[in-house]
Structure formats: C-alpha cells, structure tokens
Amino acid sequence: MKKTITMAAVAMALAACSTGTAEQQNxxxxxxxxxxxxxxxxELFTLDNYREGILKGLEEQKAEIQAIxxxxxxxxxxxxxxxxxxSGKLLSKVTGVFYSLTxxxxxxxxxxxxxxxxxxxxxxxxxxxxxxxxWERVKxxxxxxxxxxxxxxxxxxxxxxxxxxVRRGANLSEEQKDKLREINGKLSELTLKFDQNLLHxxxxxxxxxxxxxxxxxxxxxxxxxxxxxAKQIGQEGKFTFNMQRPSCNxxxxxxxxxxxxxxxxxxxxxxxNQDNEWNNKEVVKQVLQLRLEKAKLFGYKSSADMIxxxxxxxxxxQNVYNLLMSIWTPAVKKANEExxxxxxxxxxxxxxxxxxxxxxxYYSSRAKQAKYDIDEEQVAxxxxxxAVQQGAFYVANKxxxxxxxxxxxxxxxxxxxxxxxxxxxxxxKLIAVFYSDYFPRDGKGxxxxxxGFRGQTYKNGERVIPIVTNVCNFxxxxxxxxxxxxxxxxxxxxxxxxxxLNSFFGDVHYDGVGGNELEFVxxxxxxxxxxxxxxxxxxxxxxxxxxxxxxxxELLDKIDQSSKYGQGFATTELMAASLVDMDLHxxxxxxxDFDVMxxxxxxxxxxxxxxxxxxxxxxTNFSHIMGGYSAGYYGxxxxxxxxxDAFQAFKESGDIFNQxxxxxxxxxxxxxxxxxxxxxxxxxxxxxxxSSDALLEKRGLK
Numbered sequence: 001m002k003k004t005i006t007m008a009a010v011a012m013a014l015a016a017c018s019t020g021t022a023e024q025q026n027x028x029x030x031x032x033x034x035x036x037x038x039x040x041x042x043e044l045f046t047l048d049n050y051r052e053g054i055l056k057g058l059e060e061q062k063a064e065i066q067a068i069x070x071x072x073x074x075x076x077x078x079x080x081x082x083x084x085x086x087s088g089k090l091l092s093k094v095t096g097v098f099y100s101l102t103x104x105x106x107x108x109x110x111x112x113x114x115x116x117x118x119x120x121x122x123x124x125x126x127x128x129x130x131x132x133x134x135w136e137r138v139k140x141x142x143x144x145x146x147x148x149x150x151x152x153x154x155x156x157x158x159x160x161x162x163x164x165x166v167r168r169g170a171n172l173s174e175e176q177k178d179k180l181r182e183i184n185g186k187l188s189e190l191t192l193k194f195d196q197n198l199l200h201x202x203x204x205x206x207x208x209x210x211x212x213x214x215x216x217x218x219x220x221x222x223x224x225x226x227x228x229x230a231k232q233i234g235q236e237g238k239f240t241f242n243m244q245r246p247s248c249n250x251x252x253x254x255x256x257x258x259x260x261x262x263x264x265x266x267x268x269x270x271x272x273n274q275d276n277e278w279n280n281k282e283v284v285k286q287v288l289q290l291r292l293e294k295a296k297l298f299g300y301k302s303s304a305d306m307i308x309x310x311x312x313x314x315x316x317x318q319n320v321y322n323l324l325m326s327i328w329t330p331a332v333k334k335a336n337e338e339x340x341x342x343x344x345x346x347x348x349x350x351x352x353x354x355x356x357x358x359x360x361x362y363y364s365s366r367a368k369q370a371k372y373d374i375d376e377e378q379v380a381x382x383x384x385x386x387a388v389q390q391g392a393f394y395v396a397n398k399x400x401x402x403x404x405x406x407x408x409x410x411x412x413x414x415x416x417x418x419x420x421x422x423x424x425x426x427x428x429k430l431i432a433v434f435y436s437d438y439f440p441r442d443g444k445g446x447x448x449x450x451x452g453f454r455g456q457t458y459k460n461g462e463r464v465i466p467i468v469t470n471v472c473n474f475x476x477x478x479x480x481x482x483x484x485x486x487x488x489x490x491x492x493x494x495x496x497x498x499x500x501l502n503s504f505f506g507d508v509h510y511d512g513v514g515g516n517e518l519e520f521v522x523x524x525x526x527x528x529x530x531x532x533x534x535x536x537x538x539x540x541x542x543x544x545x546x547x548x549x550x551x552x553x554e555l556l557d558k559i560d561q562s563s564k565y566g567q568g569f570a571t572t573e574l575m576a577a578s579l580v581d582m583d584l585h586x587x588x589x590x591x592x593d594f595d596v597m598x599x600x601x602x603x604x605x606x607x608x609x610x611x612x613x614x615x616x617x618x619x620t621n622f623s624h625i626m627g628g629y630s631a632g633y634y635g636x637x638x639x640x641x642x643x644x645d646a647f648q649a650f651k652e653s654g655d656i657f658n659q660x661x662x663x664x665x666x667x668x669x670x671x672x673x674x675x676x677x678x679x680x681x682x683x684x685x686x687x688x689x690x691s692s693d694a695l696l697e698k699r700g701l702k
Contacts, residue, residue, distance in 0.1 A: 040453055068080055069131070071137075080141050096452070096454055104471045107443050126181045190287050203442050208239065210238055214260060217257075221484070225476060248268050294306070304317045312519065313517045320638075327701065343355060376486055383484060388485060395537060405421060405422040421436070438470075439474060447473065454467040466503050472492060474492075520639065523642045523682070527665075567699045572609065577622065580604065640698075646690070
C-alpha cells in the first residue's frame, strides 16, 4: 500500500535537519521531495533554495559534459548522445519550477533572481553548444549512423542532436563563436527586460474614474471588481481598471462612456510604448538587430530565413506570406462589412462620427445583438468557470477515456487559487498531475498558456508522469457571482486544455525528441476548441449558475448563428500581428534610428488595414515574438488549417466522439512527441494532406 506523506511531515523532516548543511536543507538537493508523485513542495522553497539549486545544477551539468568529453572510449550513441540528453537533470528540476513561477506567480525578488541567473544560463548553454570537443564526439556518432542499428526514436534523437549543434554554432570559427556568445548573452538580457517591462505595464497601468455614473452599461460584477481594485491601490470610493483583459475588455465592450473606452484602449495597446522606464521600443529594436546579426553570422540574409529553415513546416518566408495573404484579403473585406454595421449603430445613437478602434468592440457587440438577438451577459451566465472545466474533462473522457480526481487538499499548491487533479487513463493508471490556475493576480503574466513543473520522461525504464499547468486570466468571481466566462474565455480554456492533453499523453524516452515544429504545436490545442460549442457537449456542461438549467436550445441556436459574426475583425487583427512579426524578421538591415512602431503602422497601412483595427498585439507588448514564436506567430493560422481539417474527419464519421479516430489522433499526433515531422504525423492520422477549406468555412470567410 502506498504511504501518503503530508506537507506537515515534509516540513517536520526538513526542520529536523535544520542544523545540517545547506545542501541537506534545500529540498531541490534531496534525492526525493517526499511528496505525493514528487510534486514540488512549493511552500517550502526559499529564494536561496532556487539560487543554490540553479548554481548547483549548472555545476553538475558542466561536470557531466566534461565526463562525456573525457571518456576515452570510442564515441557511441549511448556514451555521447544519450549521456548528453540525460545530463542536467538537477538543473531541469529547479528551473522547471522556477521559470514556471516567474511567469505565473512572480514578485520583485523572483524577477531580481531571474535577472541574476539570465547571463549565467546563457553562458552555460553556449558553453555546451559551442564546445568543440563535445561537437567532435557528436559528429563522430553522426557520421557512422547508418551502421548503428538505431530504432526510429534513437535515430531522431541523433538527428536532432547533430542538427541542434550545427544550428547553434558548432561549425562556426572560434572568432564567430565568440561573437555568437556575445549576441546570445545580450539577447538573454533584453528578452528578460522586455518580459519584466510588460508584466509591470500590464499590472500597474491604471485607468480610474470617480463615479459609478461614468460606467453606464458596464455589468455590475465588473463595477464591483473595479471598486475592489481601486481600494487595493488606495483609491477607495473610485473605480479602477488595469490592463489585464478581464479588467479592461468589458469596458471596451459594454461601456457607453466613449472617453473612458478611449483611455482604456490607448492604455492597453500602448503597453511598453509609453515615455517611461518600462518602454520596450528600444528593447525590441535591439533584439531585432541582434537576431539579424546572428542570422548573418550563419549565412542567412534575414532572421526569418534562419528561423524558418530550422525545423519549421513552412521552411521559407514566402510560404508564410502565401498563407497569410490568402486569408488577409477576405478577412479585411469582411471587417469592412462589419464596420458598416458599426456605423449604422452609431447613427442609431444620433451621432455621425467616424468609428475609431475604441468604438469597435462596443458597437460590434450591439450590432451582433441587433442581428441575432443574443445577449453575451446572458450567455456568460451558463459558463461558470468550473463547469466549463468539467466540460473539457467530459470531452477528454468521451474521446480518450480519461478521468480526473481532484487532489487539491492532498497536493502542494504554488498559489491558493490553484486546483490540482490526478489524471487517469482509461485503464485507471495515473498518467499525469494537472494544475488549473484560471484567475488574474499581481505577479501573473497576461494571456493564457500551458506549462509544467516537470515534463514526461523515463527513469530506470519507468515512465515518469508530467506535472502540467494551465495558466489563464479569466473573469474573476465577484461578491455575488462566480467567475462567468464569455465565449472567448470558454474557447481559451478548451484550447489550453488541448495543450495539456498533448502533455498528458506524451510518451518518449528521450528529452531531445519531445518537441514538434512550431506550426504543429498548436494542433492539439486548437482542435480541442471545436468540441466546446458542439450542442451535445454544451448540454452537458453549460448550465445556469443559479438555477442549474441546461442552456436552452433557443440560445444554442443564437450562439451557432452568431458564431461567425465579428470574424472579420478577429481574423484581421490576428493576420495583422502575424504579418508584422514576419515583416520585422524579414528585414535585411535595421538602422540605429529604426522606429518599430512607425514600421508597424506603415506596413499595415500599405496592405489596407481598416483604421479601426490594430494588430492583436502591438510590437512593444508582443511577447510571443520575444520568445519561441519569433517569425512564428503565423503558426496559429497554419495550425488552424490542420485542426479544422482534422475535426472534419470526426464530422465526416458522423460521430464527434469517434473513439477509433480519437485513438488514432492520440497515437499519431499526441503521444509520439517529435519522432516524425509534423506533416508525416498528420498524414498518418488523416491519410492525406490538409485542405484550408474547413478553416475558411469556420471563420465565415469562404
């Protein structure tokens, strides 16, 4: 029988060794955390534990790399490639927790430590990737690969390892390597600065009004939250909004006060573009310059050419532009039709002004209601947060046989608002631990993402389960209502849970084959959105938060009929962000006086973007392109071609819960990591390449 060890027992054990060495007192440096499923004991970690753990992890991996180099035996797959893949376990153990918390539950001390560690982490990575002795061993194994008798997964690990070294500079001259180290170090510092600037701007940019009368049209629950935020910042009796979407978006959608809408709109879209110490314009410019310098070091003419040549399905920039522009034209046409509706709504109010960006959501919402008689506040009453999550669980059960057991009381928590779950397969076997973290707070980044404290791996031949997180910023509960979510938030919950499913099912033996091409990464998340609003799913989880009444068919019909309305705006803002990302990374020269915001405006104006629409993210708050989505934001759209076509397979079968198809999708697209390239994996599931017809149909653009 498995013994359950409580957090109190862990605390007592650590207290008992409080007189021992620092290593004995640091939970990261113990053989075991002593917690259920080795979940990190978040409450016990100190800042010094993280610092010491990272430094010790760097030291250990350095020794492990040196041991590979010093091995006098002929380089083999096991003593070089596998040994390299298995190195750095302690470092991964610590950073898996630390960097998850710097994005989801940060504070000034965390941010300071992150800045302190950034140059050390960058140097450590370069010391491995640019080590000529290690590279020679890797190259020796690669050159005799045909005679090694490797299986498919081993062959992919060898290929990824070899190509990874090449792409990270192993073939450069010593002088070029020194330059690359310098560039990487600067990029590490700048991207961290960007993220910390944006976090501050999002959580500490406020718009405040004095009276409730100025909030006409805003739902009462949002007014209550604005009053609570005002009180928190010392403005009791007033009403305050920050730049988290659950705070500012309702103002743009519901507030009759046009001046307030304008203030909130400008504050949100100009995060990082204010004349203050958190301005990101110069940061972005320097990042772009360094990326371009790095690309030219490798012989590419632009950053995009280099990025797309490295494990992207698109391969070259022109393929990306072909996709984006094929959607841009019908999207802009549809957006202009929506603007005509907005102008009609403005005239109903007796005005004749030209609509601006801060008018779009407000009047579009009214136009949608006029066309389809749908009240989004009423709709939200059927989408209480925990019920929506249960809807996602229901779909996972119907498709894959998964069950979810809440373990919040038994498991450590990194924040009081999180919920923990055991994820069990159809045979009852535990395959993952899942944490849901759905509401905004200080210290949490904007947006939504799937992360984790530990990835799936193998140890001594046994699968080590992943610890997966979904982190979001949904509408919070108020004093008299639970968190009631709009349609976008419902989609987001299903989206991030699709990523989580991908993590739950991952089953690879080597860390180096765990990832997919960027365009494929969004397939598991985006296909999961399709089930959210299927009638037979809605009838299970969409129940009124007060009465428990299942969402009525009349309202379901309205949701369905109105689902494509507003897609002109939504698609145009998405394409605009994707195009700007590509435009910036396709530059072949970036002068010192380059103005990133002016460039954004000019490039979109040339393409005829309606003046009322801005990119989904503007350059100074576009965190995707500071991270793994540089020259890659188009990946969401590329993936949408895949996910719409893939869901069509379920539709064509006549059963959206076709378990035979679900098993194929799990086998070929969710479980195998990156053992195959994305298109091969997709064709293994679908039997053919995808068509974009289903995407255009879904968005109402066909």
